[in-house]
Amino acid sequence: MKSSSIFRESSEKTERWMVTNKGRLSPFLLSSLCITLFFTGFFVYHQNPLISDQNFLTLQPQIGKGHWVPDKRGSLYTNSSCSTLPDSKNCIKHGRLDRDFLFWRWKPDGCDLPRFNPKAFLGMVRGKKMSFIGDSVARNHMESLLCLLSMEETPKDIYKDGEDRNRIWYFPNHDFTLSTSWTKFLVEESERVDGNKTGTGLFDIDISKMDEGWYKGLPNTDIAIVSAAHWFFRPIFIHRGDETLGCIYCNVPNMTQLSPDQGFKLVYASVFKHINECENCKKDLVTVMRTISPAHFENGAWDTGGSCRRTSPFGVNQIDLQSTEMKIRTSQIEQLEVVTKQDHHKGKKKFGVLDVTRVMLMRPDGHPNSHWGNKWMKGYNDCVHWCLPGPIDTWSEFLMAILRQLR
Numbered sequence: 236m237k238s239s240s241i242f243r244e245s246s247e248k249t250e251r252w253m254v255t256n257k258g259r260l261s262p263f264l265l266s267s268l269c270i271t272l273f274f275t276g277f278f279v280y281h282q283n284p285l286i287s288d289q290n291f292l293t294l295q296p297q298i299g300k301g302h303w304v305p306d307k308r309g310s311l312y313t314n315s316s317c318s319t320l321p322d323s324k325n326c327i328k329h330g331r332l333d334r335d336f337l338f339w340r341w342k343p344d345g346c347d348l349p350r351f352n353p354k355a356f357l358g359m360v361r362g363k364k365m366s367f368i369g370d371s372v373a374r375n376h377m378e379s380l381l382c383l384l385s386m387e388e389t390p391k392d393i394y395k396d397g398e399d400r401n402r403i404w405y406f407p408n409h410d411f412t413l414s415t416s417w418t419k420f421l422v423e424e425s426e427r428v429d430g431n432k433t434g435t436g437l438f439d440i441d442i443s444k445m446d447e448g449w450y451k452g453l454p455n456t457d458i459a460i461v462s463a464a465h466w467f468f469r470p471i472f473i474h475r476g477d478e479t480l481g482c483i484y485c486n487v488p489n490m491t492q493l494s495p496d497q498g499f500k501l502v503y504a505s506v507f508k509h510i511n512e513c514e515n516c517k518k519d520l521v522t523v524m525r526t527i528s529p530a531h532f533e534n535g536a537w538d539t540g541g542s543c544r545r546t547s548p549f550g551v552n553q554i555d556l557q558s559t560e561m562k563i564r565t566s567q568i569e570q571l572e573v574v575t576k577q578d579h580h581k582g583k584k585k586f587g588v589l590d591v592t593r594v595m596l597m598r599p600d601g602h603p604n605s606h607w608g609n610k611w612m613k614g615y616n617d618c619v620h621w622c623l624p625g626p627i628d629t630w631s632e633f634l635m636a637i638l639r640q641l642r
Contacts, residue, residue, distance in 0.1 A: 298343045298633065299590045303548040303597055303626075306340035310624035311351065317382035317623070319390065319404070322608055324378060326622035329606040333546045336600040336622070341629045351632045353387035357409045359638050360458070364412040368449045369462035372528050374400075374415045375620045376460070379627045380634070381413060401448075416449035419466040421506050423447075437470040437485065442505040454515040460589070460634070461506065462525040464563065465619060467495050473502075496562040503567050507574035511584060518583045523637060524571055525589040525630070526564040530619045531599035543618035545599040548626075554596040564592040587637045591630055601626040 314320060314327045322328070341348060367377040381390065381404060390413070394403035400417035423444040427437045453459065470485040473493065481491030483498045493501075503524075510522050532541030555561070568588055575586050595601075603617040621627035 299593045301343040303339040304342045306338050309337045310628050311386050312382045319381045320623050324623040326603045326606040329608040331606040353384045356635050360411045361409045363457040365458040366456045367415045367460045373462045377415050380631045418446045418449050421463045439472045441474045442501050443476045445509050458521045460523050464527040496566045499563050500566045503570040511574050521585045523587040523589050526567050526592045527560050529560040529596050532618045542616045543602045543604045549597040560592050589633055598626040
């Protein structure tokens with residue numbers, strides 16, 4: 236990833252100044268500098284006045300470098316104080332006995348990340364519509380944010396579809412709408428069926444067409460949090476219109492075999508292009524792309540007895556920075572850069588990166604495991620989603636830092 240030398244030198248000087256003067260900084264100044272570093276790392280926008288030779292600015296995320304530190308304060312809410320907390324994420328209700336996983340906070344190297352402030356957040360999004368677009372982990376993030384915000388104002392549940400996949404909540408005092416739009420792959424998809432019309436688990440996706448389930452609602456959206464990941468780890472034929480580009484996890488003769496990160500590149504490149512060129516969308520639409528959230532199955536996969544029984548975070552030296560998740564994260568960010576650097580776009584759409592992959596690789600202790608109360612899948616452990624409250628609450632601190640820079 237490249238940036239102009241002027242901006243890069245400025246960023247490096249700021250970091251050096253922080254290191255040499257850290258002992259003399261007040262907590263307020265440290266927090267302010269952390270927001271600045273977060274901004275330079277996560278916010279991608281066009282026509283930066285500091286940079287004349289490119290339309291968009293993209294720098295490597297800074298705030299994702301750090302470690303988890305003990306925190307006696309814990310979350311703003313508990314599993315009993317949040318009235319909207321979904322049963323499947325209420326790990327304590329379903330028998331989780333340890334509590335240590337609740338008392339850790341992300342500490343970026345060189346600065347302090349401000350704690351989530353629900354009152355300030357609601358003030359920033361007053362009159363806006365925010366949509367979480369993606370799979371069930373996107374829903375998990377929305378549920379976490381909903382609990383955090385409910386400590387300031389109780390939201391109204393105004394819509395739920397028949398499958399409880401798409402939800403809309405409304406905060407009347409702030410005229411703020413928070414919703415989820417569920418989608419497997421972000422693009423148009425269909426599952427192949429056998430002679431009995433039973434799903435085979437093999438999918439066809441067309442990257443030239445967006446999933447209308449979310450795309451049709453984009454013109455009414457002010458802030459879109461885009462993510463999708465976990466459905467890609469299965470046999471998928473990837474098409475662009477009538478052209479078949481290849482397949483993930485399927486050994487078919489004379490077929491190009493694609494890795495998951497290659498599949499992500501194709502899908503996310505098309506998604507960002509469609510958002511960037513959406514003529515009916517609001518000119519100041521903000522799109523925040525969340526990077527892949529890692530699973531932590533050990534001693535097996537989700538359907539072969541895998542579990543996640545750890546009760547404390549990993550250190551930096553315990554995670555694999557060359558893992559599949561890290562490769563996918565890189566491909567997601569690269570495709571966003573490609574689209575945002577295009578010269579032909581003259582609108583005011585803004586793009587940001589909510590980079591959680593490395594941060595969450597260190598939290599194998601944050602999943603429900605067996606404590607998710609599912610009646611239909613007894614014996615299966617959940618090492619994909621996150622307990623509420625839990626480490627996923629940190630994502631909203633990251634999100635707040637991004638939105639704060641847009642004011």
